Amino acid sequence: xxxxxxxxxxxxxxxxxxxxxxxxxxxxxxxxxxxxxxxxxxxxxxxxxxxxxxxxxxxxxxxxxxxxxxxxxxxxxxxxxxxxxxxxxxxxxxxxxxxxxxxxxxxxxxxxxxxxxxxxxxxxxxxxxxxxxxxxxxxxxxxxxxxxxxxxxxxxxxxxxxxxxxxxxxxxxxxxxxxxxxxxxxxxxxxxxxxxxxxxxxxxxxxxxxxxxxxxxxxxxxxxxxxxxxxxxxxxxxxxxxxxxxxxxxxxxxxxxxxxxxxxxxxxxxxxxxxxxxxxxxxxxxxxxxxxxxxxxxxxxxxxxxxxxxxxxxxxxxxxxxxxxxxxxxxxxxxxxxxxxxxxxxxxxxxxxxxxxxxxxxxxxxxxxxxxxxxxxxxxxxxxxxxxxxxxxxxxxxxxxxxxxxxxxxxxxxxxxxxxxxxxxxxxxxxxxxxxxxxxxxxxx
Numbered sequence: 001x002x003x004x005x006x007x008x009x010x011x012x013x014x015x016x017x018x019x020x021x022x023x024x025x026x027x028x029x030x031x032x033x034x035x036x037x038x039x040x041x042x043x044x045x046x047x048x049x050x051x052x053x054x055x056x057x058x059x060x061x062x063x064x065x066x067x068x069x070x071x072x073x074x075x076x077x078x079x080x081x082x083x084x085x086x087x088x089x090x091x092x093x094x095x096x097x098x099x100x101x102x103x104x105x106x107x108x109x110x111x112x113x114x115x116x117x118x119x120x121x122x123x124x125x126x127x128x129x130x131x132x133x134x135x136x137x138x139x140x141x142x143x144x145x146x147x148x149x150x151x152x153x154x155x156x157x158x159x160x161x162x163x164x165x166x167x168x169x170x171x172x173x174x175x176x177x178x179x180x181x182x183x184x185x186x187x188x189x190x191x192x193x194x195x196x197x198x199x200x201x202x203x204x205x206x207x208x209x210x211x212x213x214x215x216x217x218x219x220x221x222x223x224x225x226x227x228x229x230x231x232x233x234x235x236x237x238x239x240x241x242x243x244x245x246x247x248x249x250x251x252x253x254x255x256x257x258x259x260x261x262x263x264x265x266x267x268x269x270x271x272x273x274x275x276x277x278x279x280x281x282x283x284x285x286x287x288x289x290x291x292x293x294x295x296x297x298x299x300x301x302x303x304x305x306x307x308x309x310x311x312x313x314x315x316x317x318x319x320x321x322x323x324x325x326x327x328x329x330x331x332x333x334x335x336x337x338x339x340x341x342x343x344x345x346x347x348x349x350x351x352x353x354x355x356x357x358x359x360x361x362x363x364x365x366x367x368x369x370x371x372x373x374x375x376x377x378x379x380x381x382x383x384x385x386x387x388x389x390x391x392x393x394x395x396x397x398x399x400x401x402x403x404x405x406x407x408x409x410x411x412x413x414x415x416x417x418x419x420x421x422x423x424x425x426x427x428x429x430x431x432x433x434x435x436x437x438x439x440x441x442x443x444x445x
Contacts, residue, residue, distance in 0.1 A: 021062050025129040028055040033133050044097040054094040058110040061265045071112030081109045099133035106131050143258035151234050151264040160266035161233040166245040179250045181223035187242035206236035237264035270295045271441045289423040305444040310416040315434040319393040321357050321412030323429045331408035339398045347379040355390045363406040368432050369395040
């Protein structure tokens with residue numbers, strides 16, 4: 001079984017030996033604070049003067065290592081990067097409730113210089129974090145996320161993880177632990193997907209739910225009164241992942257939500273490529289063999305046993321397919337088309353199966369679409385379908401009559417798969433003006 005750890009893409013690349021750098025700042029007590037005035041007394045939740053100060057921690061990863069402590073010219077500043085230095089370490093502690101109604105936000109900056117050990121290139125790094133204050137009314141209710149949102153590298157075979165805790169706070173500034181239930185989500189393609197029993201990450205143990213005491217809880221089917229904490233393991237996060245928690249007041253059925261971001265720096269693999277034919281074709285002619293190269297920091301890895309999934313996108317960033325050279329070693333000329341079929345002048349060796357894919361290009365080369373093949377196709381008449389698709393990304397726009405006459409048709413593959421250092425071959429028949437090849441790398445476990 002393999003684990004997806006990194007994704008790379010190849011369009012036009014500038015190869016160098018400098019390592020990539022990721023920098024950010026985490027906060028020990030969340031980024032939001034709530035303020036109320038109770039009979040003349042100011043109350044802050046969480047209170048940064050008691051129960052734990054607000055500690056900001058700077059991270060700067062060059063490959064697998066946090067090099068924040070090795071940066072030269074380190075500086076913390078408030079409000080602007082150019083502001084006066086308030087510290088030079090890798091952490092900055094706030095031990096006062098410094099936000100106010102008049103100044104409800106404050107941004108802190110961490111910066112420093114990193115010298116690449118391979119190239120000698122000096123990079124200036126800046127990261128920032130903004131803290132906010134909300135004034136609550138008598139009926140104010142808010143969700144607070146606390147805990148660790150950075151997955152660091154594990155020194156053992158156990159998966160690295162982080163743990164977060166959610167709480168619903170009311171106007172008194174205390175966490176409500178009665179008549180509330182919790183539901184957690186993973187944001188996928190901009191939409192929340194519930195982390196409930198049956199979800200792949202939950203089933204695989206990449207997401208573990210716990211109660212306030214830290215005791216592991218069974219995966220819920222919906223809202224749960226006990227799943228107040230969530231342990232997130234590295235296999236649930238590919239570099240950066242947005243999560244969401246909803247907390248329901250079961251007395252009123254009112255639902256409150258909050259999103260948060262988790263960073264995985266436990267396995268900072270970078271996928272690069274070698275291309276025997278460069279990144280340019282001339283007039284649709286040319287061939288290149290693209291091989292994957294995986295690095296962990298500055299080290300190039302042995303990728304024996306690794307698997308790679310390749311996908312292709314066209315010049316407009318729309319998903320496309322690789323030419324199936326066994327079926328269409330060269331383009332088939334389109335002699336006629338209706339709104340639901342294409343007729344080609346030279347027959348295919350065999351009728352394409354329903355659910356397979358074809359790519360069609362109009363005679364001017366300005367319209368390119370990938371269609372899913374429909375039922376009852378023959379070697380010369382290929383029927384298409386634009387609803388009930390197996391491949392949701394295939395075109396749902398029906399062609400107009402004769403729109404593609406004198407154009408070209410190819411049988412295409414949705415993806416290509418390789419293992420180890422095996423290359424894929426890309427030709428001018430795959431690329432129409434410009435194409436981007438995406439490669440997902442999965443390591444063996």
